[in-house]
Amino acid sequence: MRLPLLALLAKEPAHGYELKQALEQIFGSAYPSPNIGQIYVTLGRLEKDGLVRGVDVEQSNRPNKKVYYCTAAGREALDEWAESPSEGPRVRDEFFMKLVLAPMTGIADRMALINRQRRHYLAIMRDLVEVAEQTDQDNRAAHLLIEGAMLHLQADLDWLERCQEELA
Amino acid sequence: MSPANEPGPTTAAVQAVNLVKVYQTGGLPVHAVRGVDLRVDRGEFVAIMGPSGSGKSTLVHMLGGLDGRTSGEIWVDGKRADTLNESGWAILRRQKIGFVFQFFNLVANMTVADNVELPALLGGSTPRHARERREYLLGELGLADKADASPAQLSGGEQQRVALARALANQPQVLLADEPTGNLDSRNTRDVLRLLGEVHRQGQTIVMVTHDARVAGLADRLVTLLDGMIVDDGAIAPPRRRTKPGAGDVVELRG
Incomplete structure (x- = not known):
């Protein structure tokens, strides 16, 4: 799920819940509804690797939310993803x-x-x-x-x- | 033979008892079907799979009386059928059996609409009922605008769907089908799948030879043939209950 999330963030910065909604909307019922915890874990790893950066945004009456941006290194990782062919399926x-x-x-x-x-x-x-x-x-x-x-x-x-x- | 396979008071829609077919063409005899016991109850949807040459087509052709048996019994709706002569089979088919093949056998000099309505009219439907049934079936198969065309004006996939509509026109006791989606592209197959699912939910009994897993996936039961014998016969598990309708898992998510 790393690179699809990164691709969504390259389109526009977003917070975790918005990413979950975007995945649901794009892939519909064919895609398992992504677990919000899994999304945050993945975002955390992407941030650790320097591919995204999270910024706290203050909200009135609510706790701060963290909005993620795709970094230059993230952009490079996406280009590499796009340019490399994906693995073919293998026999069971x-x-x-x-x-x-x-x-x-x-x-x-x-x-x-x-x-x-x-x-x-x-x-x-x-x-x-x-x-x-x-x-x-x-x-x-x-x-x-x-x-x-x-x-x-x-x-x-x-x-x-x-x-x-x-x-x- | 298991009790379930004995012809009995609870009538099966169609049933084969120790059915055998040996072809004697030229030299050595070919044992196409070697002692098949198969009981299909009313409302069941049975898919028959197996490699080519395993006897699948021969089996359904025999069940519809289009190919004679060498030995064994065939029962249709509680009546012995293997002993019928050709005209007896023709009457039985007209009344009780819908048949759809990989090749369509449409009547060339009749319109699509007449091709579909004919079996219903021969089976005793009123002209109005036959017309309504035809309109429904052609509509479901995306062919409403082809009603006045002649078969020769249609593509192979369209002719195949007309053949399916014709086979269902009469709401037959049993629909026998041999590779009915062999000539269809994905989108047309989707229409056929939807219609088969719908008539099955309405109670239509279906026995279908197919290689197409999408079609076989609609069935309640799978029978596998190998070398003219049944090597597997069992239920296909119903779809899983989903907590949230439509929340599928076509792909696996990895963190």
């Missing part, structure tokens, strides 16, 4: 380890493992279909995010099918 290592090791150790039947995993993926898909239904049709970012998750699941299911054909 944990399931694969189970699948390969199961017959050696006798802990499970491969066919049963694959069948259980397939139904689990479809249950996740079912969740995603519901999230999509509940997401504002106009929130294109949220729908693209959901679609991306669905395509990944499809690939996982296709791969399970290959495992079943090869190993069964």
Whole structure:
């Protein structure tokens, strides 16, 4: 969450709660509502690394609030983020380890493992279909995010099918 | 055979008992379906998955009488169906079964509207009811403005959606489908998903062969075939209860 927060701060200075609201508004229901504590912890780390600076702003009748700015070093970190390609998704290592090791150790039947995993993926898909239904049709970012998750699941299911054909 | 698989007084929408299909084309016999027991209750939505060549299509084709069985029984709505002749199957399909394939088989010299209304009219609907049902289905599939077009004027994805509307026109006892989203792009698939979800909530029984996980994710139950046999048959867990509606977790947050 470091760099997305930094990107929001590069747009305009904000305090923690405003950042939480901005994330919710931009990504909608497809994104888990960020925990305010987590946001403050992340802002604290960014400040320690010199990428943001927090300034106390006095408020009448209320405790001071801390508004964060993106620093020059923060700007550089963002440029670097934008310029470097993101990691591609990797195969579900944990399931694969189970699948390969199961017959050696006798802990499970491969066919049963694959069948259980397939139904689990479809249950996740079912969740995603519901999230999509509940997401504002106009929130294109949220729908693209959901679609991306669905395509990944499809690939996982296709791969399970290959495992079943090869190993069964 | 488990008691749940025996044809009994509580009628299944459709049921296969020790169903076998052996193709004898040319040299060696091909065992496409090897003893399948499957009972689908009314209102269930069953997705059938499995690698190509696992017998999925052959199974649903047999359930709809479009492909003859080698041995075993097929029951539709409590009546033995595998012993029917071709015209018997044709009548049964008209009354009880909606079928949608990867290829659409629309009648070329009829309009889209007539293609969709025809099965309802053959099934005994009044013209008014058939028209209302057609308007509803085409509307849900984003095809309201194509009612007067001929099938040849439509794209592959549009023809496929018309075929789905036609299969549902009659509110059949059971909808059998073989890869019904094979030709659709994401947006059209979304319309089809919404309609399938809706008719299922209204009680439509659905048995669907699909590779598309989005479609399979709508089902209550998943049946997996491998080498002509069922290797898995079980419920798909319902969506998790959310404390706050719409608060999803599509992505993982990391601090």
